Amino acid sequence: MAGLGRSFGFLWASTGMSNLADGVLKIGAPLLAVSMTRAPTLVSLVGAAATLPWLVLALHAGAVADRADRRRVMVRANLARAAILAAATLLAALGLLDLWLLLAAVLLAGVCEVFADLSAQSILPMTVPQERLTRANGRISTAQMIGNDFVGAPAAGLLVVALPAAVIGAPALLYGAAGLLLVGMRGTYRLAAPARRRPMRVDIAEALRYLWSHRVLRSLAITAGLLNLANSAYFAVFVLWAVGDGSRMGLEPAGYGLMTTAFAIGAVLGSLLSGGAAAMFGEFRTLVGNWLISSLLLLVPVIVPSAWALYPTAVLWGLVGAAGNVLVISLRQRLIPAELLGRVNSAYRLVGMGGMPLGAALGGVVAEFVGIGAVLVGATGVCLAGVGLVWRALSDRISGPLTSEPTLSDISRSR
Numbered sequence: 001m002a003g004l005g006r007s008f009g010f011l012w013a014s015t016g017m018s019n020l021a022d023g024v025l026k027i028g029a030p031l032l033a034v035s036m037t038r039a040p041t042l043v044s045l046v047g048a049a050a051t052l053p054w055l056v057l058a059l060h061a062g063a064v065a066d067r068a069d070r071r072r073v074m075v076r077a078n079l080a081r082a083a084i085l086a087a088a089t090l091l092a093a094l095g096l097l098d099l100w101l102l103l104a105a106v107l108l109a110g111v112c113e114v115f116a117d118l119s120a121q122s123i124l125p126m127t128v129p130q131e132r133l134t135r136a137n138g139r140i141s142t143a144q145m146i147g148n149d150f151v152g153a154p155a156a157g158l159l160v161v162a163l164p165a166a167v168i169g170a171p172a173l174l175y176g177a178a179g180l181l182l183v184g185m186r187g188t189y190r191l192a193a194p195a196r197r198r199p200m201r202v203d204i205a206e207a208l209r210y211l212w213s214h215r216v217l218r219s220l221a222i223t224a225g226l227l228n229l230a231n232s233a234y235f236a237v238f239v240l241w242a243v244g245d246g247s248r249m250g251l252e253p254a255g256y257g258l259m260t261t262a263f264a265i266g267a268v269l270g271s272l273l274s275g276g277a278a279a280m281f282g283e284f285r286t287l288v289g290n291w292l293i294s295s296l297l298l299l300v301p302v303i304v305p306s307a308w309a310l311y312p313t314a315v316l317w318g319l320v321g322a323a324g325n326v327l328v329i330s331l332r333q334r335l336i337p338a339e340l341l342g343r344v345n346s347a348y349r350l351v352g353m354g355g356m357p358l359g360a361a362l363g364g365v366v367a368e369f370v371g372i373g374a375v376l377v378g379a380t381g382v383c384l385a386g387v388g389l390v391w392r393a394l395s396d397r398i399s400g401p402l403t404s405e406p407t408l409s410d411i412s413r414s415r
Contacts, residue, residue, distance in 0.1 A: 004136055005128065007187065012140060014181040014182050015144060016143040016146065017174050017175075017178035018078060018178035019146075020146075021172075021174035022113075022148050023152015026156075027152070027153045027256070028156035029046050029050070029167070029168075030043060031157065032160060034244070035164070040363075040368050041367075043236070043240065044236035044364025044365075046106060046360075047232060048358075049103045050109075050113075051110065051232065053111040054110075054357075055356075057114045058349050059207075060204070061114045062118050062342045062343040063346070065118050065342030066122070070122055070123040070189040070190070070342070074182055075180075075182050077116035078175045081112040081175040082172045082173070082175040084105055084108045085169070086169070087105075088101065088172075089166075089172055109171075118346050119342070121341075124140070127189075137326050137329050137330050138275060141271035141322055141329075142271040145264045150260075150261055150265065150268070152260075153258075153261060154254065154258055155170070157253045157255070157257025157258070158254055160253055207344045207346070210336075210340055210344050211351075216394065221347075222386075223386045223390035224352035225352050226385065227291065230359060230378075230382035232359030233375055233379045234376055234380075236364055238376070241373075242256055242301070248373075251307060255307060259311060259314050260314070262311040262315045262318070266314065266316055266317065266321075270324075270326075271323070274327055283331070287327045288390060290320040290324035291324055291387045294321050295380060298376065299376075301313065302373060363379070
């Protein structure tokens, strides 16, 4: 893309392809599950299967990103996802795909996602100059949102009705294309190898110490963990609140897909406007404000369970969510030393995303006993508590930019 270089263009195109696949799978897999069972606990397992690999493999995937060529890791992860989903598509076409095989396919695709995503966030500072990171992240985020929600989600809603097997088959083709596009990136994307290779556990421990020693990153990671846990519980059962004759909203599957299209419209705007908002209001004030608004908006479908209120709410969800994500990712890429970026990113995302499978499973269990509405309200309360925690922890930085604290040498001396 203009001003960001040829290699970034290939990375951006690959990101668009892989996130289009993510969007179809993210919406299509739960809708397939709903066609197999209406039990909240079983449906919520789809969300848990997609995010469980982050809890188990994030730290190791980050260490791999710091040791291996990051582009090659992404190529192999995308091609592996393509092969896994192609096999599941064949089973679906033969009428052999059941809920448990669907969960297995989603779980294995999630394993590949961990390696692909961590390498993708770590490769960007090697592709564009540091002063263009926020702009590049905005473009990447836009591609992610367009693929995930603007195109992929409504396509999933239509495919699950017209040709269910294509809900898995289309992502298989797209992941394959995403892997092949990365071959067009020039150069090597591997850090200089150290004189002596250390055990992986030593590398991981160094990253964990850095994250814990950095007050800004530590506070943001803990808050992100609470927000993601609560949102996973919320959206794991939200499909049952919104879709079907027995739901509160009564949407058709295609209507549910349109909700994520509305989300994507807002997300594109949020990705493009995030830099200007941060310059105007300050990074910390903008970030925490976005998190607060996003949390409060979770109450709207509970108070007004209708499509006319849901779609504009989804636009605002997308706008504030995407703006917050761009700011957080750019901050991490600036604050973390290059030689630690993959590992500290993985440690951050372990804290930030590790609670997602627990939240998804917990949402299903709680919904079975006290109802879906109680899950939606409770998740909102947890989100608001998380925003309060980060505000209290970092309120002294409200008037200025978030800057680095410990250096790599500081962390090394603390071992």
